[in-house]
Amino acid sequence: MPCLLHSLPPISPSTTPKTRPKPPLPAHNSRTRTLHITCTRSQDDFHATLKALNSRNRTPRKSLGQHYMLNSSINEQLVSVADVKDGDVVLEIGPGTGSLTNILVDAGATVLAIEKDPHMAALVRERFASTDRLKVLQEDFTKCHINSHMLSLLESRDLLGQKSRFAKVVSNIPFNISTDVVRQLLPMGDIFSEVVLLLQDETAMRFVESSLRTSEYRPINIFINFYSDPEYKFKVPRENFFPQPNVDAAVVTFKLKQTADYPPVSTTKSFFSMVVNSAFNGKRKMLRRSLQHICTSLEIEEALGNAGLPATSRPEELTLDDFVRLHNLIVKA
Numbered sequence: 001m002p003c004l005l006h007s008l009p010p011i012s013p014s015t016t017p018k019t020r021p022k023p024p025l026p027a028h029n030s031r032t033r034t035l036h037i038t039c040t041r042s043q044d045d046f047h048a049t050l051k052a053l054n055s056r057n058r059t060p061r062k063s064l065g066q067h068y069m070l071n072s073s074i075n076e077q078l079v080s081v082a083d084v085k086d087g088d089v090v091l092e093i094g095p096g097t098g099s100l101t102n103i104l105v106d107a108g109a110t111v112l113a114i115e116k117d118p119h120m121a122a123l124v125r126e127r128f129a130s131t132d133r134l135k136v137l138q139e140d141f142t143k144c145h146i147n148s149h150m151l152s153l154l155e156s157r158d159l160l161g162q163k164s165r166f167a168k169v170v171s172n173i174p175f176n177i178s179t180d181v182v183r184q185l186l187p188m189g190d191i192f193s194e195v196v197l198l199l200q201d202e203t204a205m206r207f208v209e210s211s212l213r214t215s216e217y218r219p220i221n222i223f224i225n226f227y228s229d230p231e232y233k234f235k236v237p238r239e240n241f242f243p244q245p246n247v248d249a250a251v252v253t254f255k256l257k258q259t260a261d262y263p264p265v266s267t268t269k270s271f272f273s274m275v276v277n278s279a280f281n282g283k284r285k286m287l288r289r290s291l292q293h294i295c296t297s298l299e300i301e302e303a304l305g306n307a308g309l310p311a312t313s314r315p316e317e318l319t320l321d322d323f324v325r326l327h328n329l330i331v332k333a
């Protein structure tokens, strides 16, 4: 394994390195916003991250989406956006060198960190060996059943009298598992109140889309809006990561709905998602054609009419509420 000292940016002895990444740039379009939060802690992740990687001779692995956060103020903002307080229980996916973990623990949270890379899991375990408020699982998050881990963590806090009914998720995740993470976490409103993720900027903008007539509108948007209220918070320019990715990132919050607040679909959620997926099947067909295998085109036209939607409606023109109404009318037909 080659020594990383040659490939990493130099570590300056000063506490504010000259090469320190710039703060986030202003919002780049009408759908984005920049959040300004004063950084109060003096923790320098630029140093901590590079030292941790150097100490292990670790070359960041592309396949694991290892782009480490170098800017502690971004980590501070993630924690602040999630409003992490003393006594909170937080799930962190992919702690890496532990730069975000450090701020979460510092804020008083008990953290469950799930890290796929055994070297990074060992590193983060070692780094936080002196605290009992961090549990590290070396697992692939996409294959891991986190319910039982989270429930036992919440219960143990409860027994100690530190009641935290809901946990939170705060993570800088590898971009390539964004959809899996969202699919797994958003229906877990009984465990998590809020999911705060650092995502690829393009994905972030796509995920918060609840409007119509864009080619980016997909069943995942219906899914996201069914289970949560998503909000694009602020953009994080690529210069803040090591190694630098080819794209910018952004922070998105998903406020999870409770089961009682889910849209009132008259069948099972899986049948509803089958209707939504069928609607989007093929190349942007009209609904009366794409839903033909569920019921006749006449019945769909009638349902569209009763829902107050044009007979020529296409899936990307429907909001979550439109889909719920149409689905309920189709089921009745």
Ligand SMILES: C[S@@+](CC[C@H](N)C(=O)[O-])C[C@H]1O[C@@H](n2cnc3c(N)ncnc32)[C@H](O)[C@@H]1O
Binding pocket: 064, 065, 066, 067, 068, 069, 070, 093, 094, 095, 096, 097, 098, 099, 100, 114, 115, 116, 117, 120, 139, 140, 141, 142, 171, 172, 173, 174, 175, 177
């Ligand atoms: C983008 S890095 C973020 C690291 C750290 N949180 C930071 O902000 O610097 C993503 C981390 O997720 C880990 N990872 C990649 N795939 C994973 C998976 N399927 N499950 C859990 N961790 C994963 C990587 O090894 C890496 O440590």
